C-alpha cells in the first residue's frame with residue numbers, strides 16, 4: 384500500500400490492546416495456524432501465494448474499516464480469503480458472524496465441504512467447537528463465545544439477526560434491495576465489518592453504490608523495466624493478429640502474447656515465471672475517489688492471478704470480440720465481468736454502429752421502381768398524436784432488403800398517396816397501435832391495412848392442434864375500432880424481433896441496405912435504443928429489454944415492424960421465440 388495510506392502499526396497495536404484484541408500481524412497468525420486442504424497451490428496459508436490478498440486481510444484486521452468491497456475475477460482467491468478470515472475471527476477477534484451465499488443450498492454446501500474442515504483443522508478454532516452436537520448444524524455453529532450463521536441471500540435470512548461481521552458472497556447475483564438489508568444487520572454496532580465480494584456486475588446493480596462508497600484501491604505492478612508502478616489493465620496485453628485464411632491462427636496468436644509496460648514498453652513473455660515475477664512486484668495503489676470514511680474497496684483482474692495464462696484470456700477475448708461485431712455482446716460481458724472483474728456498461732461496449740449507405744439514392748425509387756429480384760415491399764407506420772413516421776423497404780426472397788423511403792408525414796392522406804406512388808399493396812401496410820389503439824384500428828380498417836403492436840412476451844403459440852409451435856409474432860387477430868372499422872392485428876415480441884434487427888443492422892449492406900442520402904432522423908433513430916438489464920418493478924426480477932437511451936426511436940420501430948412483416952410473409956428465415 385502506498386506511503387501515508389498505511390495505518391500506523393504502533394497506533395493499531397495500542398488501540399487493539401485497549402479493546403482486548405489480538406495485536407500481532409494477521410498474516411503471521413494465518414501462516415502459523417491455517418491449513419487450506421482445498422488449495423491447489425499450497426496446503427498451508429502462505430502470504431507469497433496470492434499476494435494481492437495480503438493488504439485486504441490487513442485492512443480487515445486493522446479494525447479501522449466498517450465496510451470492505453472486493454471486485455475480483457473468478458478463480459482469483461475470493462473463497463480463500465473467506466477461509467482465512469473466518470478462523471481468524473473465531474480465534475482472535477470474535478463476534479457474531481453471518482456468511483451470506485447466493486442461496487441457502489450453496490451456503491450449506493460451502494459450510495460442509497469447505498468451512499468445517501478448515502475450522503476443525505485449525506487448532507485454535509477446533510478446541511472452541513461446541514461439545515453439544517446440537518449446537519452444530521449445517522447452517523450455523525453456536526460457539527460458546529460467538530454464533531456463526533451461513534445462509535442464502537434472501538429476506539428471511541437477512542432480517543432476523545444483528546451481527547458484528549457480515550460476509551456477502553457473489554454480490555452480482557443478489558436481488559435488488561438485499562445489500563441494503565445485509566447492511567442493516569450491522570448498523571447498530573460500532574465495531575462491525577461488512578464485506579462484499581464478487582466478480583464484476585452491471586452498472587445498474589446495487590453493488591455499484593456499495594463499491595463506490597469505498598476508497599478505491601487498484602492492483603498494479605512496479606515494472607521490471609523502469610520500476611514505475613502502473614495499473615494492470617487489459618490493454619497492456621499485446622498479441623499479433625495472425626490469420627490462416629479467414630480464421631484466426633490460435634497457435635500463432637497464442638505464441639505472440641506478451642505483457643507491455645504502458646510507460647517504458649518493457650515486455651514480459653507469457654511464461655509462468657514472468658507472470659509470477661510480475662505478481663511478486665505487485666502492490667495496491669489508491670485511486671482518487673469520493674469515498675465515505677471507514678469504507679475501502681479493492682479491484683483486481685485475472686491479470687494479477689499469475690496461474691492464469693494470458694494466452695487463454697486473449698483467445699477468449701478475440702472470440703468474444705468476433706461475436707460483438709455480429710451484435711452479440713454476451714461473451715464480451717462474461718469476459719469483462721468474470722475475467723477482468725469490471726463493471727459492465729452496456730452502451731459503452733456496443734460495437735460502434737457502422738451505418739454506411741449502399742450505392743443508391745432515395746430518388747432512384749420514388750416512382751415505385753422495383754429493386755432487382757424484389758418479392759415484397761412493406762410500408763410500416765408509427766403513429767404519434769398529430770403526425771406519423773413511415774418507412775418503406777423492399778425485400779428479396781433471400782431475406783436481403785433495400786430501404787426505399789423514410790420520413791415524417793403530417794396527414795393520413797399523404798401516407799395513402801405515398802403508398803400508391805411507391806406501389807405498396809394494402810395488405811403490406813402495417814401501422815403501430817401502441818399509441819391510440821382505437822384510432823389506429825379505424826384508420827387501418829378504413830384503408831384495408833393491418834395493425835401491429837410490440838409486446839414484452841418472448842413468443843406466441845401458433846399453428847393447428849397437431850403442429851403447435853412458438854414464434855416471435857402472433858397469428859393475425861381481428862380487432863375493431865370505435866368507429867366500427869375492422870382490421871387484423873399482429874402482436875410481436877419486442878426483444879426477439881429487435882435482436883434480429885440488431886443482427887441485420889450489424890450486417891448492413893448488401894444484406895440490409897439504406898440509401899446514401901438517408902435522413903439524419905433515420906441515422907439517429909437507428910442508435911436510439913440499447914438492450915440492457917432492467918429490474919421489473921413488480922417481480923424485482925432482472926430482465927433484459929430494449930430501452931430508449933437517446934432521442935426518438937420511431938423509424939427504429941418502423942424497421943422492427945419491417946422485420947415482423949418480412950418474417951410473416953416468409954422472406955426471413957425462421958426466427959426462434961424466447962421463453
Ligand SMILES: [Zn+2]
Pocket residue numbers: 606607608609610611644645646647648649
Ligand atoms: Zn516500464
